[in-house]
Amino acid sequence: MDNNTIIQTDHLVKRFPIGGGHFTALEDIDLRIGKGEFTGLVGPSGSGKTTMLNIIGSLDDPSEGDAQVLGTSIKNIGARRASTLRKKHIGFIFQTYNLMPVYTVFENVEFPLLLLKMSDSERKKAVMDALEWVGLTSKVKSKPKQLSGGESQRVAIARAMVKKPELVLADEPTANLDAENSHNILRTMEKLNEELNTTFLFATHDDKVIRYLKRIIYLEDGKVVGDEQVKK
């Protein structure tokens, strides 16, 4: 794995037990994703996009083969080291924003930093910076209930970005958003990708997202069926 590679899978296989046998969700995947990429896993429902993101995010383990993420092997990583990898280096964005309803916008964004040792003033500044990136400094004290879908997803992006992770995994981030909001948050992510050189990996089948991708990896039935760099 060279210095510029952030994700590399080798003969990655994922099987889920069902009934007496098993279902193969990912079949022999070999991929390499470099630092600073803005890449999407694209494919129909059930093609294995989420499964792939889960393994890369060390939330699930491979059945066979391995995935190297930031130089760490996901096979046999162990729960503790997996959580450390996520805590320090990976940000997640979900289709359903998953903001914690009892906390304010500020507190939701602050939470990942509480897991990292950081002084109060550093933390406060980092949170305000992140909210600045997504243009939500005016909603600091709002509760998630008071936000629109687009605003909620922007808070989720701020939460994923606040610790300046090397890698952001975004699973269908626009599925619940209208066109305008989708473009909005994608432009935000594009900007963060350019300014902070954060690697983004999407799972999506949404054209609005696909248009922004710089590299598209096509999945079908758990196999890579295409991989194209988009010339802009």
Next chain:
Amino acid sequence: MLRFFIKGLIRDRQRSLLPIIVVTLGVMLTVLGHTWITGILGDVIDFNARFSTGHVKVMTSEYFENIDQMPNDLALLESEAFIAELQEKYPDMTWVERISFGGLIDAPDEEGETRAQGPAAGMALDLLSPESQEAERLNLQNILIKGTLPTSPDEVILSDEFASRLEVEPDDQVTLITTTMYGAMSITNFTVCGTIKFGVGALDRGGIIADISGIRYALDMEDATGEILGYFPGGEYPDEKAITLTENFNNKYADEEDRFSPVMVPLRDQNSLTGMIDIIGYMSGIIISIFMIAMAIVLWNAGLLGGLRRYGEMGLRLAIGEHKGHIYRSLLSESVVIGIVGSVIGTLIGLLFASLMSKGIDFSDMMEGSTMMMPGVYRTQITLESYYIGFFPGVLATVFGTALAGIGIYKRQTANLFKELQA
């Protein structure tokens, strides 16, 4: 970090309010139950102390061995000097003489022939000295059914049941037939001055009470007494103090060679009261266990429901990089906070109710009338224990309930929890 979770806890009513209410209720009932039991059993002990055991009792060692036979031939001699000595050695205590005796009560007709007769269990105590507290100690005035208390040495009170069986009324004459301290036959006439209800079966069948001077005369016990009862100031039985005093006394006075040497026996070693005193301890344990188990079950289920509701949060926290064990521990910390808050509130409310009822709730209207044994008033008694006893079930049950509920969450695979995020 903990501050962050406590903030969430306070804001999330569903997560905090229900468990706190459950804990508050359980703790309140624990505290109240504990004060009731302490109060009721305390009353039983109190009754025994007043009526027969004192807080400590001094007798000859041989008398103590045969106490059921009321062996006045084994009485303490030179009791007046002995009492004075006790009073001097232990000046903050109150010492009183009692004589228990058995015999027959004979009710004569006009010619002086026996009309009715029955076995009597008698107790003699100082009812005539102006400084004596004995009548109050036995609550005699309040349990009087007919007539008055004795005003002279030749008067007796009979249990009301006994009196009606003998068909005697106040002012009638009765004869006490018994033996003197020296074993001779003794026949003495008394005037019935009143009747009382003891509320204890055996005593209601044949109980009589007389002033100690009259009984001394009848039993030929000049300057002698069967028992000397000692009371600590303040009324409540102080078990440990009584034991210490007893050891101290017996070291000085008891002499194994001498059957007539005085021994002191604390309340707990008389009338099988050891069991009673220990029961207070057990009952507290039982109450705590019952409420703890009940609360733990409720909180476990509440925790499971809350946990279901929070799968999303758990999954998110996992994704953000919180370790499973850390999440589990944070749930337990939340439960400790809830347990403590609920216990504080529950204890305060419990103590408030307990203190409102510490004067007692009067059930005597519902019962047949107050008796010596059952004053008809049930009261709570707040002890030092009442202040902290609720915290055991309160905190333990919440932690335990959460721990059980948490295992369910903990056991779920990371990926499954994570699935909640994609729903």
